[in-house]
Amino acid sequence: MAPSTPENGLDKAAFKDLVATFGFQMTPQDEADYFALVKGMEDEVHEVETLPAYIDPRLVPSVATPVSARTYSVPDKSDNPLNAWSHRFTLKDDAAVATGILAGRTVALKDNISVAGIPLTLGTHPYQLSTSPDMPYPVPSIDAPIVTRLVESGGVILGTSTCENYCMSGLSDTSATGPVENPWLKGYAAGGSSSGSGALLAISAVKKWHQKRSLPLDEGQLAEGVDLAIGCDQGGSIRFPVAYSGVYGLKPTHGLVPYTGIGSLHPICDYAGPMATSISDVALLLSAIAGYDGIDPRATPETPLRKNVPAYHTLLEAAIAEKQASGGWTPTTAGKGLRVGLLKEGLALPKLDPNVAAVVRAAAAKFERLGATVVDVSAPLHSKGGAIWTATMRGAAADVFLASKAPDLPAFTTTEVAAPALTQEWFDIMTKSSPMVVTAALGSAYMSDTARFPHRYRSKAMAHLAQLRAAYDAILADVDVLLLPVTPSVGPPHTIKAAGETGNVSALAMYELNLGVSDNTAPFNVTGHPALAMPGGWAPAATSEGSGESKKLPVGIQLVGKHHDEVGVLLAASIWEVAGLGLDEE
The missing domain is CATH 1.10.20 (Histone, subunit A)
Incomplete structure (x- = not known):
């Protein structure tokens, strides 16, 4: 040597x-x-x-659309009025479209998912990620397994969707390209960090809602959406967009959907999952993407191999059909046998809007009218869930999401994404765009100092993570699902009105606005439980500066289930909708 x-x-x-x-x-x-x-x-x-670069054969780009034939474009503002698209392209397999379970359904991918030949932005600024001075953004040479599975299942991928800057925001105004608009009300948060995926899905929901009520709608302000989308969730980033935008999204059990080839925050909290405009489509999309890929260290012994993945949509249909056959699928009987736990601490958030709390309590009452048993349950440690989330990984998070540090267990992490130079210029740009990223860099540097924070700090946090997981498990041994809010309010007005323009809002205020919404979501990222967000009703939007009459925005409710009981969670949600959809509750 x-x-x-x-x-x-x-x-x-x-x-x-x-x-x-x-x-x-x-x-x-x-x-x-x-x-x-x-x-x-x-x-x-x-x-x-010095060895030549290696690509695992399981990550070789789909030959249905060879890399040489993959062309892409950055959509013009007129074609992208919500700023929800990042790059447009088409990826499909015509044979699979004719036979696959997705059968030509259109799909958007969050722009932290590797697609060979397509720029990967992670929602941040040009040249922060690229290893080449000639390339504003890195261009992956692999297809993430989730991409290959979508194409093999007959999906038609239409592009990547805008995501928040380094995926570090629960709202939707930190992307380097500017705010992603809420399709229901321009100037308001669509939810992040899978902001574009949620907005693109909600386009059809907004159109259908207005058409059903014969209400006027300027469809030119929405443009083209998609049938299905993939989001990624480290603290709520699937559930925030669907809650704020009035659609559906599932953070699956940890490790059920492979995270290989996707921009990570930390393996302990990383999830990819389905987003859709109905519960049945969430189940269908989960069937297409779930199962161990042979690479991802997030998988557990319970994670099924790809060939053994349940057909979640078929199982859900069968469970519903069984109830229908016995006459138990009516607005007064569908819930019989179902036990729902209304989580006390989930309704005790200090900044919880009373209107959101009222929607969740109304959802519980609706379950009771359907024949379900609703009981008050308590997990006191839930209130410490956000702190446990921080203590288990913040010391290493910046190394992972800024510098692409590989997991400590065998994995495949792309070498094509560079770590940004943390210069004064970087600080100035990120402080205007996303103080959350600067905070993560500073906090990780401080907390990774073992002179100040010996490894016993994280070891103790991991013990309390196990305690929190056990607390939820104990409750879920007696109930089928937990019910609680997703976010403390409906989507707030944008703080950043255009890319990088924060006005007079301090870094502290920006952080609290963007990451202070995760108290009811982040705990389940570290405990691994599946969590579904769905529309539960409406609440008044906060009046933005200079606006007139108050308008309403969707409120999301959250159902959390046992590990690997995705079908149970989806069935509980389907039962709830027998008595009417959440957005029918006007």
Whole structure:
């Protein structure tokens, strides 16, 4: 193996400095021996670095649309009035469209998912991620497994959807391209960080809602949407957009859907999942994308192999059909046998809008009218869930989402995404665009200092994570699902009116607005429970500056179930809708 040189590797002076940081006293022989051993480690690292790049065969791009034939465009504002599209392209397999379970349904992918030949932006600014001075954004050479599965299932991928800056916002105004608009009310948050995916789905929901009521609608302000979408969720980033935009989204059980080839915050909280305009479509899309890919370390022994993945949509249909056959699918009988736990702490958020609380309590009452048993349940540690989320991973999160650090277990992490240079220019840009990213960088640097935070801090946090998981499990042993709000309010007005223009809003206020919405969502990211967000009703929107009459926006309700009981969660949601859709509750 080729030895390192003093210019680019360890020399004896640098080794002496290293030893001094430990305070070790060494004999000349020990010093020589340990220098040779550490230098040998360095040489082996450099040896591996010189090997040719390797792509796992399971990540080779889909041949249905070869990379050479993948053309893309950045949509014009007139074709993208909600700023919900990042890049437009078409990826499909005509044979699969004719036979697959998705049968030509159109799909949008959050722009943190690798698609070979298509720029990957992570919602941030040009040249922050790219390893090439000639390329504003990195262009992956792999298809994430979730992409291949969508194409093999007959889906037609129409592009990537706008996501928030480094996926670090629960609202929708931090993307480098500017705010993503709520399709129900322009100037208001569509929810993040899968903001574009939620908005593109809601376009058809808005159109149908207005058509059903013969209400006027300027469809030119919405443009083209999609049937289905993929979101990613580290603290609520599937559930926020669907709650704010009045559609449906599932954060599956941890590891059920492979996260390989997707921009990560931290493996402990990463999820990819289905977003749709109905419960049945959520189940259908989950069937298309679930199952261990043989690579993702987030999978557990309970995660089914791809060939053993249940047909969630078929199981849901069968469960409904069984109830229908016995006459138990009516607005007064559909809920019989179902037990729902109304989570006390979920309704005790200090900033919970009373109108949102009223919608959730009305949802509980609706379950009771359907014949379900609703009981008040309590998990006191739920109120510490956000702190547990922070303590388990914040020390390493910036290394993962800014520098693409690979998981500590075997995995495949792209080497095509560069870490940004954390310069003054970077700080100035990100403070205007997303103070959450700067906070993560500073916080991770501070919390990763083991002199201040020995590893026992995280070890204790992991123990309390297990305690929180056990607390939910204990409740779910007695009830089928937990019911609680998704967000503390409906979508608020945009703070950032255009890309990078924060006005007079402080970094602290921006952080609290964007990440202060996750108290009821982030706990389930670290405990791994499946959580569905769906429309539950309406509440008044906060009046934005200079606006006139108050308008309403959708309120999301959340159903949480046992690990790997996605069908049970989807069935409970379907039961609730027997008595009418949430957005019918006007």
